[in-house]
Amino acid sequence: MPVEITAHFQDIQLNNLIGSGSYGDVYEAKWQTQGREKCIAVKIIRNNSQVSESEKKKCKDDLRREIRNLQKFYHTNIVQLYGVSKDGNNRICLLLEHADCGSLHYFLHVTKKKKVTVVHKLNWMVQCARALEYLHKNKTFHRDLKPQNMLLYHNYCTLKLCDFGTVKQIRTNNTTGTGTYGYMAPEVADASSKYTEICDVFSYGIVFWEVMSRKKPFYDSEIKDPISIQKNLLQGKRPNIQDMKLNKDFNYLIKLIELCWNTKADMRPSMRSIANGLTNILI
């Protein structure tokens, strides 16, 4: 089924490039809609003629899936899709809620000067857990959780998940390896294994460590390439928990993160229990 176009491209004025991913470039933009100007983010999907037919098909499938999912989901911690347009080069454009504070990755590793408290970080992790709880309750899972796919809004107080091309319906026999090395659960990286929504809990554990330590997973190891990092994860190696430098009041977070990134999927807690546990601590 072709993608349904819901907005005119001439109503959109593209400004700065704010991010790039494997599927396209994201611009800050102004959109004239219902008699007023709205600040939005526009993700322009690349028409890559150099890739194979099977790659092209995969891109199309991911795009359709991303649009379908974003239209279906409605949650405070999931980025909103306002509409779909097509530019003069026939490229599909997603009109998204603009993240005024950029991505979590940008906050953690690029704008080094800005600091937030541990409680502020825990609030982000609760919001991320709530978004994942919602996806899992709706029989879908994200499969590519990483700080690049988490956006910050409202003076760094609100976190929302983005990039829904990999989001998938929960079936009994998911075996396609997808996601990003360094965050991917062992059962997802091992193409012969089956996996469930619990794979998101593994990635959540790695992101949790990254938020608390403000370091990239395996930043201090000799091994820098993503494939070797994933091999390390498969062999049971994990980021150094001491890097989080938490005082002993927060010892329970160490236990929680270690449970999340447990190799055995059935030992990991559900997103619901994580979200409820963290919320109780914060009240």
Ligand SMILES: Nc1ncnc2c1ncn2[C@@H]1O[C@H](COP(=O)(O)OP(=O)(O)OP(=O)(O)O)[C@@H](O)[C@H]1O
């Ligand atoms: N709504 C938004 N507001 C502000 N910045 C955004 C928004 N959406 C995406 N970005 C920025 O653009 C980057 C790329 O976006 P996105 O992850 O959706 O693209 P992608 O091509 O699907 O990436 P991937 O390679 O992970 O599949 C993000 O990491 C983020 O920095």
